[in-house]
Structures are given as C-alpha cells and as structure tokens.
Amino acid sequence: MTTTNAREAWQEWHEQRVASVSRPYGPLALTGTHWLSDHPDGHIEALPGVWTAEGDQVVLRATAEDRLTVDGKPLDGEVRLGPDGPPEGARVARGGRRLPVLRREGLWAVRDFDPDSAARRAFAGIKVHDHDERWVRSGLFRPYARDRTVEVPHADGQRRGLGLAGELAFTLEGDEHTLQVAVEDDGSLWAVLADATSGKDSYRFRFLRPPAPAEDGTVTVDLNRTLLPPCAFADHFLCPFPPPGNTLPFALRAGELSRLDG
Numbered sequence: 338m339t340t341t342n343a344r345e346a347w348q349e350w351h352e353q354r355v356a357s358v359s360r361p362y363g364p365l366a367l368t369g370t371h372w373l374s375d376h377p378d379g380h381i382e383a384l385p386g387v388w389t390a391e392g393d394q395v396v397l398r399a400t401a402e403d404r405l406t407v408d409g410k411p412l413d414g415e416v417r418l419g420p421d422g423p424p425e426g427a428r429v430a431r432g433g434r435r436l437p438v439l440r441r442e443g444l445w446a447v448r449d450f451d452p453d454s455a456a457r458r459a460f461a462g463i464k465v466h467d468h469d470e471r472w473v474r475s476g477l478f479r480p481y482a483r484d485r486t487v488e489v490p491h492a493d494g495q496r497r498g499l500g501l502a503g504e505l506a507f508t509l510e511g512d513e514h515t516l517q518v519a520v521e522d523d524g525s526l527w528a529v530l531a532d533a534t535s536g537k538d539s540y541r542f543r544f545l546r547p548p549a550p551a552e553d554g555t556v557t558v559d560l561n562r563t564l565l566p567p568c569a570f571a572d573h574f575l576c577p578f579p580p581p582g583n584t585l586p587f588a589l590r591a592g593e594l595s596r597l598d599g
Contacts, residue, residue: 340470347468347561354564354593355463361452362424362435364570365460369449370439370493383449385431386412390445394419395438397429406430424450441575442497448573456571461599465592468561472591476507476558478518478526478550487517489529492568492576499529499577505547507558509587516545517580524549526556529566529579532589539594540569542579563592570596 358364371381371388373395379387385403389396394417399405401413407428421427421437427450429436435450451457480503489499502520505528506513516528528545535541544564550556567574 343470343473344468347559350562351463351465358463358570359457359460361433361457362450363457364567364574365457366424366450366452366454367448367567367571367573368451368454370573370575371447371449373445373447381447384436384447388447391417395445395447404431405436424448454571459598460570461597463565464594464597466561466590466594469591472560472589474507474509474558474560476505476547476556478554478556479504479506480520480554487580489580490578492566492572492574492578495575497575497577499580501580505556505558514585516583516585518547521546526550528583529577530563530583530585530589531579532585532587534588534590534594535584539589540565542566542576543592545592560589560591563589565593565596 369383371384373388373390376388379389381388386397386399386405396415396417397412398415399412401411403412405412407416418428418438420440424435424437427435427437429438433452437448437450439446439448481501485501486498487501488496491497500519501517503518504515505518505526506515508514516530518526518528521527526547526549529542530545531542544566545560545562546564547556547558566576568576
C-alpha cells in the first residue's frame, strides 16, 4: 500500500471511529452501570421497576406506570432476562433509552444508554495524531503454550482477571518491544497499553487491535490506530488497565489522544 493510500485508509478509519463513538447507543450514551448486588431490594434509584438476580437470570417486575417495554411491548408484570448483546438490541427500553442486562464474573448489572446524554450532546470529536508511516511496524505474534490470566485494576476500581494468549513483538529504532495480548474470537489481537505520554498528553491508557496474524505469526502493527478505551467516553465502563509489562518506554505520539467536547 502506498503512503497516500495508507493515509486515506487511516482517514476513513478515523471517520468511522468518530461515527461509531457518537452513534445513538454508542459509548457516549452510557449514563450508568447498576450492579444488582448493590441493590438487594431490587430498587435502583435511576431506573423504574424492580430488578433482582435469580440464578442465571434477572427478573424484572414492573407496572404500566413504569413505562417500560420488553421486545417493544409494554410491561405490566414480570419478565425473565438473560445477558444482552449490543445496547441497540436490548430487550428492555424506556422511551429512547435502552437498558441492557450485563453479566460479569457471575454478577449481574443493568446499563442505561440514553441517546440524549450530556456527554453525547457535548461531544465534538476525537483528538488524534495525524497518520505517520513511521508508526506502521512489522510485528510477530508469539502465542503462549497455554493461555494466562492476570489480575489487573479496572476503571471502576475493582481488580479482575484479564485473559492473555501471547505476546506481540515489534521493532522501533532498532529496539524490540513486546506487548501481552489477547486473541479475539475472530483471531484479531487486543492489547491494553500505556506509554510515556499516558496521563499527560494522552489518556491514561489505550487499546490496540491488530488484525489476525498470518500462519507464521507475522502481523502489521499500525500504532496510528491506537484507540481510546470506552471509559474515555463515559465513566461507567469497566475497562482494564494495562497488565504488567505493557507500558512502552517511549512517547507513543500516534493514534487517539482524548475526547473533544464542544
């Protein structure tokens, strides 16, 4: 790919990122993550209805006055819910809000996505470095003999396990650097990383999602596509912090830096 084509592809990627973040039920719309264990009586101040965890399901009880809908129909009674996928497809809604159910490490929560959130209304874009071919490196994925789990802090202050499948190596100015990475269901890689700019010129940590490696483990590492995590857009996400060894010793002046508000 020529430099011009690479820059155009990066520009398209950046525009798609802004569109995805700012979509009606994107990360800017998340106004709350409510753990049911914090509400043993089932009453959540910010939400109508009564939400209780019962084994492998959440039971929601509501009356017509609560103005909740399930699968597009008004709820007046009881419904049993399992984990939802993307918020756009959440079974429970209240007007334009979507209330997806989440399960994490055996605990249940309800999230509140509101297209009219203050963060979404204030959003003015993503501050990002321009594309620089110097940050496109040849990498090598080295899988572990068996997957590992390390405990790391998360954005909500809790420590949870982070699954890791191997390390991603690349060379910059003659020095090899490695990142511990997970492997996604589609074979692509995912790293949580920090660098010398983190918490200063850029958000306190960022994500990198290289494509699936070739059979020999080679993969392009495009640091121009370093991402802000969801918690950079709303405080109610549970983003993991970088695992030990994933703080790069140089200033990564590439990729996304911070959210811009108008």
